[in-house]
Amino acid sequence: MNYKVPFVDYPLHYHRLEGEVGAAIKEVLNGGDLIMRRQLKEFEDNIASFVGVDYAVGLNSGTDALYLSLLTA
Template structure:
């Protein structure tokens, strides 16, 4: 079986929402709300609600997401 995952066309999506994205970035950067602030908390609540769970945690990378997922599953150093 051969299936190719399509590559996301970021420029097209960006241009479609450019004014909204730029306004949100400008607002966050002008206030210095980069971590543990209103938009992050709101995003986490929205994601948790969307997937039907009580909590969600925003992280800065896929590596952090995988690390937290493995820890939440009870896996630690040396586990296979």
């Protein structure tokens, strides 16, 4: 059997969001502080609200996220 797996066209999606992504990156890098930023707090609040929990924690990697989730299980 031959299956054709459709891949995501990342360049197409990036070009649609290029201005927004570029502006967000500039804002973060021009701010100087790369940890405990307002954007991280907003992200955590939005994720917690979306999932329906009181708190969420943004981490630096998927590995740390998996590790902490296993510690709490």
